Structure formats: C-alpha cells, structure tokens
Amino acid sequence: MSTDTTRVTPVERAVRGWLNHLDVERGVSANTLASYRRDLARYTAYLGERGVSDPASVTEAHVSDFLATLREGSADHPPLAASSAARTLVAVRGFHRFLVLEGDTTQDPAGAVSPPRPPARLPKAISIEAVERLLAAASVGDTPASLRDRALLEVLYGAGARISEAVGLDVDDVDTAEGVVRLFGKGGKERVVPLGSYAAEALSAYLVRARPVLAAKGKGTPAIFLNQRGGRLSRQSAWTTLRAAADRAGLSGHLSPHTLRHSFATHLLDGGADVRVVQELLGHASVTTTQIYTMVTVQRLREVYAQSHPRAR
CATH class of the missing domain: 1.10.443.10 (Intergrase catalytic core)
Incomplete structure (x- = not known):
C-alpha cells in the first residue's frame, strides 16, 4: 500500500480502517494483523492493476479472479496451496463484511466466494x-x-x-x-x-x-x-x-x-x-x-x- 496520504486510494483507506478496527476494538494479535496486512496488500494491488480503487466497485468476479490468481501464481508470486489461499480469502471476506456492517458499501462481493478445497488426503494403508x-x-x-x-x-x-x-x-x-x-x-x-x-x-x-x-x-x-x-x-x-x-x-x-x-x-x-x-x-x-x-x-x-x-x- 502507498505511504503517501495524498495518493491513498479509497480501497487502501478502507483496509487501514479495518485493520485499525481489528487492532483497537477487537484486540487481534500482532501476528494475525501482520498476516492480514500482507494478504490485503496483495489484494489491493490486484484491484489496482484492474483499475478498481473504490470498495463499492468490487464485484464477486473480482474476488473470484483474485482467488484463482492466488492458486495459479504470477510473475511476482508463486502459486499458493489451497490452505494458504483460503487463509487469504478469510482476510478478504472479513474486510468486505466489515464495510457492509459499517455502511460503507451496500453489498458484500466476497460473501458467496467459497475457499478452495484442499486436495483429498489419501488414507494411509499398509501392505x-x-x-x-x-x-x-x-x-x-x-x-x-x-x-x-x-x-x-x-x-x-x-x-x-x-x-x-x-x-x-x-x-x-x-x-x-x-x-x-x-x-x-x-x-x-x-x-x-x-x-x-x-x-x-x-x-x-x-x-x-x-x-x-x-x-x-x-x-x-x-x-x-x-x-x-x-x-x-x-x-x-x-x-x-x-x-x-x-x-x-x-x-x-x-x-x-x-x-x-x-x-x-x-x-x-x-x-x-x-x-x-x-x-x-x-x-x-x-x-x-x-x-x-x-x-x-x-x-x-x-x-x-x-x-x-x-x-x-
């Protein structure tokens, strides 16, 4: 996210507001906050590359495509395992749910996006x-x-x-x-x-x-x-x-x-x-x-x- 306040987008400002809410009002641990901050930095960068700067403009398709990008990887990021991608989606869903509860947006674009299912673990059998x-x-x-x-x-x-x-x-x-x-x-x-x-x-x-x-x-x-x-x-x-x-x-x-x-x-x-x-x-x-x-x-x-x-x- 940008540190220059004159260039902070509405999405980045909203993310800061949610993280501050988690820190001050919810007392979330420092490790969890750091994890959410990293996940949402990648999310806001993804939206920015697609010209989306306002949280109200985010659609379910954006969230689904972001999840697919996490799994497939990119030039800057290796592909994530299903469990890691699901963890990132938890941050995204929490962020958008917060915005709806606060009245900043009217719809939750991430609510219906399901996390990736981890691959079925094969039962262990012996000969x-x-x-x-x-x-x-x-x-x-x-x-x-x-x-x-x-x-x-x-x-x-x-x-x-x-x-x-x-x-x-x-x-x-x-x-x-x-x-x-x-x-x-x-x-x-x-x-x-x-x-x-x-x-x-x-x-x-x-x-x-x-x-x-x-x-x-x-x-x-x-x-x-x-x-x-x-x-x-x-x-x-x-x-x-x-x-x-x-x-x-x-x-x-x-x-x-x-x-x-x-x-x-x-x-x-x-x-x-x-x-x-x-x-x-x-x-x-x-x-x-x-x-x-x-x-x-x-x-x-x-x-x-x-x-x-x-x-x-």
Whole structure:
C-alpha cells in the first residue's frame, strides 16, 4: 500500500480502517494483523492493476479472479496451496463484511466466494504382508492379555472396525460360529459385518481361554475386550496394544487403529470388491466417502506400472 496520504486510494483507506478496527476494538494479535496486512496488500494491488480503487466497485468476479490468481501464481508470486489461499480469502471476506456492517458499501462481493478445497488426503494403508507381521506380533506368549490383543487387532482389520466400535463390542454382538460381528457406528447406526476365519478363530480362542480369566477380576460386564481389572478395555489401551505390536513387528511410521481400517478397505478394493459393498462394510453414509479409497488403489496401479512397464519412462 502507498505511504503517501495524498495518493491513498479509497480501497487502501478502507483496509487501514479495518485493520485499525481489528487492532483497537477487537484486540487481534500482532501476528494475525501482520498476516492480514500482507494478504490485503496483495489484494489491493490486484484491484489496482484492474483499475478498481473504490470498495463499492468490487464485484464477486473480482474476488473470484483474485482467488484463482492466488492458486495459479504470477510473475511476482508463486502459486499458493489451497490452505494458504483460503487463509487469504478469510482476510478478504472479513474486510468486505466489515464495510457492509459499517455502511460503507451496500453489498458484500466476497460473501458467496467459497475457499478452495484442499486436495483429498489419501488414507494411509499398509501392505498385506505388513498386516500379517503386525497381527503375528500381537501375540506374545499365551497369556490372557496376549490372546486378547491378537483378537482385538484381528477384529480391527478383519471387520474394518473403528476403534470405538471394537472396544464397544459386547459378547452378544459376536457370532464366531457364523463368523459375523454386529458393529454400532456413528450415530448408533448398526451394521453386521463378516469377520473372516482368522478373526473368528482369534476371537474364539480369546473368549474361551482368556476372557473368563480377566472377567473374574471384575464386577461383571458384557464387554468382550477386558482390561487386567476385568473392566471394558479403553480406546487408549487399544492404541497402546497396537503401538506395542507395531514396534515388535518393526513397522516404522505412524500406525493407528484407523490404519487397519484403511488397509481393510484398500485390500478389499484391490481384490476386486465393489465400492458399494465396501461402503456398507465400513458403515459410510455416502459412497463418496468410500470412493477416496479408490484413489489409493489407482495410485498403487501407477506405481506398479511405472516399475514394470517397459515404456513407462
């Protein structure tokens, strides 16, 4: 912005007024003010290049084009990531909303401009071989806790269960003979999911040989997975179980209970499962949520193609 008061445009004057309002009346932090000042300096420069000097002359098209310029970059500025462009838009929208509230303008040209959506983050999944190493490492000896830990991780992967769903299971929710488990997802939505033979066998071994030992230490609970005091296993303890197994398996990187759920979905799709079936198994309300896993499999296909095809490079 210009420091010569004889050449300050109405837009620049309005920006100064808003920043002063944030500083004096709202008590915004110095760092936030500095960030807004930088963002709006770029905005006013953009408007000035297009001959717009009055806030009342700014249109929604100007704001949208400015946002596109942020994403595409220019000779003076590299392109911004979606999150950084969205932050800049917050400053622009706050500025124009202030002008309307103050009565300086009658319309808000930025109110209907949506921030850019960040790229979908691909779920983290580990290979089938890594899953097998992890599950094998869950069993240390033949203690009740060891049998419980193996059964817990088998259910997380074998049924694609959320950690809250797994630790929330009661004895009546599982039918190991039929190989199915009843899970209660978000909003209490119920679904019945196949367990698979490995998970069913691990659960049977735990229920017959280990759970009675743990239950004897408690006051009686229908929970399947019990802690050493006979009470329901907590989510925190389940996390600890997974981390310990991952360390023993020599698996580097950040693994969480959700990693097994992501791997469950990815491996099903890799094996040819229909996305709608995977949606039901995961308990997703919308297939759009499930479709992000197809991006993982496509990425894997690209990797295999690049490594294997003679004309890939």
